[in-house]
Amino acid sequence: MWLLVDTKARKIEVKKGPFTIETLDHIAIGRGGAGTKMHRGDNITPHGEYRIGWIGEKSSFKRFLGLTYPSVEDAKNALAKRIIDYPTYDRIVYAHMNHQIPPQNTPLGGQIGIHGLGSADASIHKLFDWTHGCIALTNSQIDHLSQLVDTGTLVKIK
Numbered sequence: 001m002w003l004l005v006d007t008k009a010r011k012i013e014v015k016k017g018p019f020t021i022e023t024l025d026h027i028a029i030g031r032g033g034a035g036t037k038m039h040r041g042d043n044i045t046p047h048g049e050y051r052i053g054w055i056g057e058k059s060s061f062k063r064f065l066g067l068t069y070p071s072v073e074d075a076k077n078a079l080a081k082r083i084i085d086y087p088t089y090d091r092i093v094y095a096h097m098n099h100q101i102p103p104q105n106t107p108l109g110g111q112i113g114i115h116g117l118g119s120a121d122a123s124i125h126k127l128f129d130w131t132h133g134c135i136a137l138t139n140s141q142i143d144h145l146s147q148l149v150d151t152g153t154l155v156k157i158k
Contacts, residue, residue: 001014001015001016001148001149001153002015002153002154002155002156003015003114003149003153003154003155003156004020004156004158005027005114005135005155005156005157005158006158007029007033007034007045007047007157007158008034008158010025010026010027010028010029011023011024011025011026011027012024012027012114012135012137012145014145014148022148024137024141024144024145026125026126026138027135027136027137028125028128028129028130028131028135028136029045029129029131029133029134029135029136030042030043030044030045030129030131030132030133030134031043031128031129031130031131031132032044032045032133033045033129034046034047034157035047036077037069037070037074037108037109037112037133038078038081038083038108039083039107039108039109040106040107040108040109040110041109041132042109042133043131043132043133044133045112045131045133045134045135045157046069046070046074046112046133046157047157047158048069048071048073048074048156048157049071049073049154049155049156049157050067050068050069050071050112050154050155050156050157051067051068051151051152051153051154051155052065052066052067052068052149052150052151052152052153052155053066053067053068053101053151054066054101054151055146055150055151056113059115059116059118060118060119061115061116061117061118061120061134061136061142062115062116062117062118062139062142062143063115063116063142063143063146064113064114064115065113065114065115065142065145065146065149066101066111066112066113067112067113067114067155068096068101068102069102069108069109069110069112070092070102070106070108070109070110071092071096071102072092072093072096074092074108075088075089075092075093075102075108076089078107078108083107083108084106084107084108088103088106088107091103091106092106109133111134112133112134113134113135114134114135114136114137114142114145114155115134115135115136115137115142116136116137116138116139116141116142116143117136117137117138117139118139122138125138135157
C-alpha cells in the first residue's frame with residue numbers, strides 16, 4: 001500500500017502496486033502551491049518521495065501523518081543552492097540511512113504531513129489552499145486514511 005498525492009488534481013490515490021484502490025478528493029495544499037520547497041515558511045507543499053515517519057493522534061488538525069521531509073534529494077538540491085551547509089546535509093542523510101526521522105529544524109523547514117481540519121471551518125477547506133505546506137483532508141477523510149496506512153508507508157507527492 002502506498003499513496004500518490006496529485007497536487008494538480010487535488011487528490012490522494014491509495015495504491016496497491018500500480019492499482020488505485022481508493023481516491024480521496026478535494027485536498028488542500030500549501031498557500032504557496034506545490035513544487036520545490038526552498039525554505040521554512042515558504043508555504044510550499046514539496047514534490048518528492050517520502051514515508052510516513054510518525055502518526056500524531058492528538059493533533060490540533062485531528063490527526064497528523066508526519067512525512068520524512070526533507071528527503072536526501074531535497075538536501076542535495078538545497079546544498080547545491082547553498083540553502084543548507086554540509087553538517088546539515090550530513091544530518092539529513094544520516095537520518096535517512098538509519099531509518100530515522102530527518103531533522104525538522106533545518107532552513108528547509110519540517111513538520112510536513114497529511115492532516116485533517118481539526119476545528120477549522122470546512123467551507124474554507126473547499127475554497128482555497130490554506131496550509132503552510134502540508135496536505136489537508138477533511139476530518140472524516142483523515143480518520144479513514146489513517147486506518148489504511150502506518151509508519152513506513154510510501155508517499156509520492158507530484
